[in-house]
Amino acid sequence: MSNKKVLIVDDESSVRWALSEMLKGWGYDPLESGNAESARKIVESERPVAVLLDINLPDGSGLDLLSRIKHINPKTFTIMITADSTVENVVGALRRGADDFLSKPVNIAELQFSLRSGIRANRGGADDSKKLKPRILIVTDSEGNLDSMIRLLDIFAVELTGISSLAELRRACHEVHDLALVDVHPGLVNQTLAELRASRTHSDIPILVNHERLVNEISLAGVLPKYRAMACNRKEMTELIGRRANPRSDDRRQQPLL
Template sequence: MKSVLLVDDEAAVRFGISRYLEAQGLRTAEAACLAEARDAMAREDFGAILLDVRLPDGDGMDFLKEIRRSDPTVPVILITGHGTIAMAVEAMREGADHFLTKPVDLRELEVLLGKALQLGILRRENRALRERPRVLTPFLGSCEAMARLTPLLEASFRHRSPVFIRGETGTGKGLIARLIHERSGQRTEPFVELNCAGLKGEFLESELFGHARGAFTGAVEAKEGLLERAHRGTLFLDEIGDMDVTVQSKFLKVLEEKRFRPLGRVEERISDFRLVCATHQDVEKLIAEGRFRQDLYFRINTLTLTLPPLRERLDDLEALVQHLLGFIAGGRSLPRLDPRALDLLRSYSWPGNLRELHNVLERAYILSDGRELLPSHFFGLGSPATSQPADASPPSQALDLSGAEKAHIARVLRECKGNVPEAAKTLGVSRATLYRKISQHGLRLEDHR
């Protein structure tokens, strides 16, 4: 089993948690700051990461985003001595699997880590399955919004023109980009992708163009750029709206001339690739603000695919759930989805879209026996999620998962006439958990007897 990385600046906390976990048979590695954590992660792939929020050389929440960009499969449990509900909500939205406050209950941590390590194994297996060389056949859906998209998508398979994919975070832009490659004339050539978010100036330029040894501080060896790797294949630039304006001008020249010069080199290289871009941002607004070049926009905007958010695809939800469960089960029998659980999923507004749906189903599968997914398996997963994306206009009647959870608990309490042990058994949770949920949602037992 892989080791657990513990990142905390308090030596006493690291000592106590490490000794306890090692006594339970779990191997641990320690880091007192983000720099040490990065070094440790460069040397070893960890099964899970315990991450303090406040560290001497940076913010744990920012590092969480960095971890998610580099390895979306590793489970992360955030720990802090200054926890708030708002912080917990933000942590879960940024990709944390759990959130604990100090002093840490070691027994609770042991249970959470056991589940997290299992979750990491499942995620890696799913990723390996998805990355096998094959033609991707994702379920696209039959709702009106997807029906409008289908002919445009099919046109992208036949032509080599640039494709610009727009849509909220988590709508499946990366999956569509890979599908376009697999169905195009470039299918036997490389599919090279880069997320432009978080990469600024020289670092983004280095990733795209490559560099010679000594081209800049820290360039200890020569590096091949992604432009060179993508020659004759497909280059997918995710979140192109975050690309530095200085890099935009150089990239535009590459698109026009199909040649470029690595940093620190005199000779030019040739690269002829099919370009697919994606963003969740309002590019027209970026252009008006001077943050995105209009000439580059015209160049990449030959064929635009706009992916609808999941809240506009609720007619497809059941089919999407079955499709995603097929990936999650990894060849095993698909679990039955309790109709009440499906109602719970339908009542949620899904600000994180397909990505959030996948994560919620994945966690529920881990918590279940693999045969049936019940409403209790979705408690707390993906919630509380009361805020909406900045560009979202969800229906006013859409409930968040927390509200659906409250309604479900209230109904079970009424059916059990306020009997907490019986209600807890029906819900599949402990009495302590149910009491906590009753308090959290402001429910009163006397109202349900």
Template sequence: MKKTKILVVDDEHLIRWSLEQNLKKQGYEVTSAGNGEDALRLVREDQPDLVLLDIQLPGINGLEVLERIKEIDEEIIVIMVTAHGGLETAVNAMRLGAYDYINKPFNLDEMAIVIKKALETSDLRREVARLRSEQKKIGPPQIIGTSKHMKNVLEMMDKVAKSDATTVLIQGESGTGKELVAKWIHYESSRAEKPFVAINCAAVPATLLESELFGHEKGAFTDAKATKKGLFELADGGTVFLDEIGDMEMGMQAKLLRFLEDRTFRRIGGSKVMSVDVRIVSATNKDLLKAIDDKSFRNDLYYRLQVIPIFLPPLRERKDDILLLAKYFIEHYCKEFNKHVRSISNMAEKLLVEYHWPGNIRELKNVIERALILGSEETLLLEHLPLEIVARASSSVAPVATFKLPSEGVDIEEVEKELIRQALEISDWNQSKAAKKLSLGIDAFRYRMKKFGYLK
């Protein structure tokens, strides 16, 4: 594993030696310099991760060295160290990009803590930058759908993303893709470079939700051992997604309403009023108007949230999109599981479209994932689908007991041919299974298949 590189810059030999020995014991790779010129040369040659930089140096002073280090590589962490400095010096150092400012004489243990925190902060910044860069390359999540319902939704999403609207309410049944829509709006908007943070209001206890959203100061309550920024503060400039907003407790609803009025808040236990610029996208699978009648949701909050309403239709109302989504998930899981499914059988397609999908897109995704895990064929067959879907196959063929002979009579061979066809379709053209459905031996069944042109 690559060691973290630290450069110590101080004109006093004893301080350089002491810091070098102590930092090497902690596992760091350490180099040192006694003046600004040597420091800048080592920055160019060794590219250190962190620099401990004395302000009082012979030749170029520390502040100028700091400025030139940042010109070479803005990501290098610089911690200023000095025995001669006041508030003005500290402010100048921070303005030029210093991470922190330590006065001499310093405690080596305290120095170790400052260095550790600085490196953790740097790692976090780099990870956030990496994730943002990856997301930018990937682009917004793909929304699948060509049905009339989804065309209307996509048009609305596009208008919202391009607008300055800061409050959006997405309503729809569980599993319809509300968070996916929220992410799409964020990453297609001018806020895409800023954070997208999500929280499930139903999953966080009411006593903790306020702290999660607004943050808290150290000592604000028993377990508040350090100051914590809330999601609104962390997402400044970006988007906060409040999922399951319909489950938010009434007291918290009032606090959220106050925040929505002017986007200002105080951390729990704090007195400073903070202001942020965030887009609030809320989502719920509940009927909020009914919740208002039941006195479980505030009327004023509802109208504040639904400045821009988006309604996601259930999958059963998007039948034109079902096979599109199924094929999209097949392609996705073929890559993940190294499978080679090329198509869906006619009967499996028929049942996927006819099924009522109470779990919506999430359920369809899970069904396709299960089918690809269990199946090894190049075609997704009826037998790969769950029982609740396959059960519709048996109900699609009328039992013999309900069949009534028409007064004009029938062609028995046509009836037999149709039964053979239906049995084959229900069984995805598996001859043994089809034969069993008609209580025929495999030889008798194949004879009839050949007779009616189903077998060459």
């Protein structure tokens, strides 16, 4: 990897120092900024391969800076890091192009994996078979829905784990995934999200919930924000996953879906 520059944007000097020391230990060249304006200039001049970005900055919103970063270079791998992981922030970050979202205090292993996999995926030109593929958990309530979701995502080079019952979900929660898709009956939404967030390996990953099955479900008001889950339709799901994964390179994506 020729470019090892990673920009840390946080108004707390102690946080920048701690993250900088970790990055040095992993072989990266850390850059630091305490505000949005200097961070923008660093992105333009230094072209870092990745940015660790706090949402709350003294001179503006980290979400606005995220949009600027992606405008300057869409392939800059950007991780939002904040103590304020409300659903509004998670949704806003994902929709503006964030590649990952981690809560403070940062889990060191999760940060290291996210950086390594994200940078390798964005580099391009390498052997696709050696790239780390995003690991996606699909949670449904029927085999039919599961098959439909798998066909929907088959155009991407991803590792899929599909389950269609809560018993299977409990077993899957012992594995590691980068993102979860939930497409279940409204009566199962609360329990499904609770199981995911109670899992140590799924406590901070993005969770996307198919809202097409939740229309007019007043009883679910507040449930998605409580578990920091994002409501979207299937088209939005594929768009968000497309930011994390490369198109599949084999012939399967050319086959018609019967």
